[in-house]
Amino acid sequence: MKLRPGFVLELAVNFLLPWLAYRLARPHMGETGALIASAVPPIVWSLIELARFRRVDAISAMVVAGIALSIAAMALGGSPRMLLLRESLVSGAVGVVFLLSLPMRRPLIFYLARATVAREMEGGAARFETLWRERPALVSAMRFMTLVWGVGLTGETALRAWMALTWPIERFLVISPFIGYSIYGALMLWTLWYRKAIRSRAEARAQPDGIAS
Structure with a gap:
């Protein structure tokens, strides 16, 4: 995937701007x-995407859903353990949505x-x-x-939920980010590798048979 201006703008709107808005608004709100x-x-x-293309942007919808789940998780209580679980609950809910969409x-x-x-x-x-x-083959790859x-x-x-409920809070705060980033990084690297492998297989099948090397 090439980092085209439209894709960079999408990342900024869906990830950078929400973080910036949160940091600026938290001291006051x-x-x-x-x-x-x-x-x-x-x-x-x-809303802009809906007006332009008559479709809801999927990435934006996931980001908004995650924020909504964060707010809902706050309503479950303000104990230290619950606050530690909040971020994990959001990513877990997204994972469940992935699995439920399989069939x-x-x-x-x-x-x-x-x-x-x-x-792009x-x-x-x-x-x-x-x-x-x-x-x-594309359908099978997307489902996988x-x-x-x-x-x-x-x-x-x-x-992370097991860690939050059983580990001392100080240990969780130190180790949990490394575990989370490691898993996300592994998923991203695997996705890039898998996409490259799919593309290579598709290009190999597209070559005419019987061409002498």
């Missing part, structure tokens, strides 16, 4: 108000990939829809990626 403020950039972006006609990664391709090229969404219909991400995120949540 408290944690709940800051979380609500952080949802404004992806919501505005989704559907189009798993969750289909919409995330289509949204990315739509920004003109008519990318239509092209991706065509490939989805015509290439069963959905399974891996779902298992990875739910497994990360289960591990």
